[in-house]
Amino acid sequence: MAGCTSRCQQGVLKLIQSVQRLLSGTLSKDKTDEELEMTTVCHRPEGLDQLEAQTNFSKQELQILYRGFKNECPSGVVNEETFKHIYAQFFPHGGKYWPASALFMCWEQASQVFLVFWAADASMYAHYLFNAFDTSNNGSIKFKDFVVGLSILLRGTLREKLEWTFHLYDINRDGYINREEMTEIVKAIYDMMGKYTYPALKGDVPQQHVDIFFQKMDKNKDGVVTLEEFVLACQEDETMMRSMQLFENVM
Amino acid sequence: MAAGVATWLPFARAAAVGWLPLAKKTMPKPPIDNSSRSDEILYVNVSGVRFQTWKNTLDRYPDTLLGSSEKEFFYNEDTQEYFFDRDPEMFRHILNFYRTGKLHYPRHECIQAFDEELAFYGIVPEIIGDCCMEEYRDRKKENQERLAEDTEANEAMDAPLPPHSTPRERLWRAFENPHTSTMALVFYYVTGFFIAVSVIANVVETVPCRPPKGSVKDLPCGEKYQLAFFCMDTACVLIFTFEYLMRLFAAPSRCKFMRSVMSVIDVVAIMPYYIGLVMPENEDVSGAFVTLRVFRVFRIFKFSRHSQGLRILGYTLKSCASELGFLLFSLTMAIIIFATVMFYAEKGTKGSTFTSIPASFWYTIVTMTTLGYGDMVPNTIAGKIFGSICSLSGVLVIALPVPVIVSNFSRIYHQNQRADKMRAQQKVRLARIRMAKKGTTNAFLQYKEDRALGDRDSGSGALCVKNKSTFEHQHHHLLHCLEKTTNHEFTDELNYSELCITESVGFRTSRSTSLSSQQGAPNHSTGCCPRRVRRRAAMRLANSTVSVSRGSVQELDTLHTKSTHLPPQTRSSLNAQVDLKLNCGEQDFSAAIISIPTPPANTPDDSLPPSPAVIPTGILRTTRATAYTSDTIKISSL
Numbered sequence: 015m016a017g018c019t020s021r022c023q024q025g026v027l028k029l030i031q032s033v034q035r036l037l038s039g040t041l042s043k044d045k046t047d048e049e050l051e052m053t054t055v056c057h058r059p060e061g062l063d064q065l066e067a068q069t070n071f072s073k074q075e076l077q078i079l080y081r082g083f084k085n086e087c088p089s090g091v092v093n094e095e096t097f098k099h100i101y102a103q104f105f106p107h108g109g110k111y112w113p114a115s116a117l118f119m120c121w122e123q124a125s126q127v128f129l130v131f132w133a134a135d136a137s138m139y140a141h142y143l144f145n146a147f148d149t150s151n152n153g154s155i156k157f158k159d160f161v162v163g164l165s166i167l168l169r170g171t172l173r174e175k176l177e178w179t180f181h182l183y184d185i186n187r188d189g190y191i192n193r194e195e196m197t198e199i200v201k202a203i204y205d206m207m208g209k210y211t212y213p214a215l216k217g218d219v220p221q222q223h224v225d226i227f228f229q230k231m232d233k234n235k236d237g238v239v240t241l242e243e244f245v246l247a248c249q250e251d252e253t254m255m256r257s258m259q260l261f262e263n264v265m
Numbered sequence: 266m267a268a269g270v271a272t273w274l275p276f277a278r279a280a281a282v283g284w285l286p287l288a289k290k291t292m293p294k295p296p297i298d299n300s301s302r303s304d305e306i307l308y309v310n311v312s313g314v315r316f317q318t319w320k321n322t323l324d325r326y327p328d329t330l331l332g333s334s335e336k337e338f339f340y341n342e343d344t345q346e347y348f349f350d351r352d353p354e355m356f357r358h359i360l361n362f363y364r365t366g367k368l369h370y371p372r373h374e375c376i377q378a379f380d381e382e383l384a385f386y387g388i389v390p391e392i393i394g395d396c397c398m399e400e401y402r403d404r405k406k407e408n409q410e411r412l413a414e415d416t417e418a419n420e421a422m423d424a425p426l427p428p429h430s431t432p433r434e435r436l437w438r439a440f441e442n443p444h445t446s447t448m449a450l451v452f453y454y455v456t457g458f459f460i461a462v463s464v465i466a467n468v469v470e471t472v473p474c475r476p477p478k479g480s481v482k483d484l485p486c487g488e489k490y491q492l493a494f495f496c497m498d499t500a501c502v503l504i505f506t507f508e509y510l511m512r513l514f515a516a517p518s519r520c521k522f523m524r525s526v527m528s529v530i531d532v533v534a535i536m537p538y539y540i541g542l543v544m545p546e547n548e549d550v551s552g553a554f555v556t557l558r559v560f561r562v563f564r565i566f567k568f569s570r571h572s573q574g575l576r577i578l579g580y581t582l583k584s585c586a587s588e589l590g591f592l593l594f595s596l597t598m599a600i601i602i603f604a605t606v607m608f609y610a611e612k613g614t615k616g617s618t619f620t621s622i623p624a625s626f627w628y629t630i631v632t633m634t635t636l637g638y639g640d641m642v643p644n645t646i647a648g649k650i651f652g653s654i655c656s657l658s659g660v661l662v663i664a665l666p667v668p669v670i671v672s673n674f675s676r677i678y679h680q681n682q683r684a685d686k687m688r689a690q691q692k693v694r695l696a697r698i699r700m701a702k703k704g705t706t707n708a709f710l711q712y713k714e715d716r717a718l719g720d721r722d723s724g725s726g727a728l729c730v731k732n733k734s735t736f737e738h739q740h741h742h743l744l745h746c747l748e749k750t751t752n753h754e755f756t757d758e759l760n761y762s763e764l765c766i767t768e769s770v771g772f773r774t775s776r777s778t779s780l781s782s783q784q785g786a787p788n789h790s791t792g793c794c795p796r797r798v799r800r801r802a803a804m805r806l807a808n809s810t811v812s813v814s815r816g817s818v819q820e821l822d823t824l825h826t827k828s829t830h831l832p833p834q835t836r837s838s839l840n841a842q843v844d845l846k847l848n849c850g851e852q853d854f855s856a857a858i859i860s861i862p863t864p865p866a867n868t869p870d871d872s873l874p875p876s877p878a879v880i881p882t883g884i885l886r887t888t889r890a891t892a893y894t895s896d897t898i899k900i901s902s903l
Contacts, residue, residue, distance in 0.1 A: 080338040088384040
């Protein structure tokens with residue numbers, strides 16, 4: 015009832031306004047003036063020297079990285095939607111978008127590193143990836159986050175890389191990887207394959223994958239994998255160590 | 266702070282000497298100026314065009330790219346300059362902004378390109394100078410409107426039906442877009458026909474017909490053939506009522522639907538009939554009843570659902586409402602003024618037709634619109650003078666708002682034309698996009714074959730670089746990594762559907778023993794189905810001479826053909842009647858050329874034991890579906 019009266023009042027008000035406008039002959043005002051948005055927040059990264067000190071990249075490499083970053087995101091930050099969009103373009107069936115020709119190299123090279131770890135739709139995986147990069151948890155990746163993450167993945171020590179992967183898998187950041195988190199990650203990876211795979215993806219394949227993972231990693235069989243168990247198990251896995259070395263010079 | 270202010274700062278600071286005699290406390294220490302006194306010239310190379318400017322110029326706006334340390338990311342040590350890979354023409358304007366403090370918008374540039382450049386250089390568009398601000402805003406608004414309309418039109422019109430739609434949703438969609446289904450189209454034309462019939466009947470029933478025998482007066486046809494007209498009217502109203510009720514039922518939001526213009530017109534069109542039914546045959550109310558029959562003519566507005574031109578006209582009038590309102594108001598003012606003047610001018614005349622001011626209204630309107638019926642004419646000289654002034658001013662007052670309305674109509678009409686054209690081109694665009702998508706997948710599958718080839722032949726990882734960029738190589742490596750991670754391989758739509766068929770078919774045949782295809786293991790054919798092996802070998806022999814060209818078509822079996830310009834040659838079927846109910850989801854067996862390459866595909870994962878015969882585990886998989894031609898025959902080998 016209250017809604018009705020308020021709507022009636024608004025209607026009457028609008029009628030009076032239109033009659034007044036009619037009488038005074040003012041033409042319709044620009045209603046969309048307020049809608050012209052201000053440009054989004056523009057973020058500037060720290061100086062080149064500081065970034066060089068904080069990461070293992072040289073100045074030239076940072077320059078190259080920044081140029082690409084700035085091209086995709088002139089505002090200086092990547093939000094999750096843009097990130098998902100960019101990431102989805104690499105996977106032919108896994109996304110709604112088709113690959114664009116103007117992708118800069120670094121994203122794709124970095125993505126390769128993620129996949130070597132063992133371990134519809136690329137958007138779920140992109141979401142987890144985004145959270146792993148967004149260390150400050152404010153919903154956007156600045157250039158500094160981006161470059162620090164890349165530095166760990168491409169130039170970090172083995173231990174740092176494994177820790178980074180552990181944080182990627184540990185969705186709720188509680189220090190343990192449990193079965194549900196691992197299942198989510200594995201399902202997200204399988205989603206990236208898309209529908210058209212050979213052999214066709216059956217429903218229980220991700221679960222089996224998770225079981226194998228836990229069998230390997232969970233030493234004390236307590237149902238969760240801690241950082242130490244993870245690092246230990248990975249170091250024992252020779253296949254993985256070998257694959258890791260392939261990605262030494264991704265950039 | 267603006268540029269000018271920064272320049273005057275030293276002056277203001279120097280003038281602070283004037284405060285010294287009055288100061289109560291000692292002055293604070295000045296900030297230490299570390300920067301070098303002399304200014305330096307910076308070189309900025311934008312896509313080859315070299316600009317030079319003072320460093321101070323750029324420092325005026327420290328919150329932009331060029332004014333902050335962000336430009337160091339673009340510094341090239343070797344050439345000692347800042348290199349930007351952007352448009353040099355636009356950069357001119359950007360640099361002028363630094364120099365003069367005013368940002369100008371170049372009229373010949375695309376608004377979006379300009380916006381992107383501004384975003385890149387970190388400049389907020391709001392500081393565009395007043396001279397160019399209006400133009401900028403207008404262009405931007407126009408652009409936004411156009412883009413919004415286009416996306417709306419695209420989404421609204423040909424959005425494919427969601428797979429699980431209730432009958433109600435389907436009905437609504439059929440009503441809104443009649444061209445989607447035949448039934449809807451039929452209904453659309455039927456209602457259109459009945460609207461026309463109803464309107465014509467309304468018109469004809471007033472035409473005088475020959476009087477029936479025994480009467481002198483001419484009777485309108487409506488009364489002569491009363492029953493016939495009544496039946497026709499009933500039929501039309503029934504159809505309209507049925508349509509209205511269906512629409513009401515199907516509408517996603519009934520309240521909103523009932524308030525919309527079209528539904529109001531519908532109601533107004535059918536109400537008189539029902540009111541006439543329930544009204545008693547009473548002399549008093551029959552007058553009102555006759556009036557109501559007038560509303561039947563509103564049925565003609567129902568045509569606006571069928572005609573886009575009418576809709577455009579209606580929309581134009583709606584959007585020019587304020588201009589029309591102003592026209593009306595000014596006309597009313599003029600009418601009242603002139604009517605009063607004419608009345609008092611003609612007051613004394615004997616037998617004057619200007620009996621009162623409202624009576625003079627009629628004269629004024631007829632004169633101002635230059636109709637001039639001549640039923641009321643001024644006789645006095647004063648009356649004639651004022652009458653002529655009236656007619657002259659009438660022309661002016663009416664002519665003023667007309668161009669506004671015309672331009673609005675033209676704009677809306679052209680928008681509609683554009684929307685229609687875009688919709689027509691959309692199909693072509695989508696087809697091309699789909700082809701590009703397939704091309705990428707095919708490129709990746711091609712890459713896998715090449716790699717396998719390279720592996721087999723040379724044994725080392727030397728890839729034959731076939732006109733592929735580094736980017737493509739790395740991209741394919743990425744996809745390959747994903748395959749290795751999940752232990753599944755990418756295929757394309759075609760092979761996937763084939764595999765589904767073979768899997769389901771193999772499932773049904775009792776002959777195939779250890780169909781590892783069921784478990785999803787990569788090797789379909791190791792040893793389980795001798796027939797298959799033989800078939801494949803036969804295929805390979807037959808195809809050994811066939812080059813891996815995209816034009817070759819080999820066909821073993823046709824399960825489903827869409828277009829048959831190639832007659833089926835060999836027929837070898839395990840199961841003629843294959844139940845095509847696959848669990849692969851709905852597959853549209855679109856046709857494509859399958860060319861079977863001669864060399865076998867790469868061997869699967871290393872974990873598999875080496876099979877005795879080099880059976881290409883993915884011979885189905887490696888058939889490259891070239892989507893460049895679209896009308897061929899779908900093949901499935903059994």
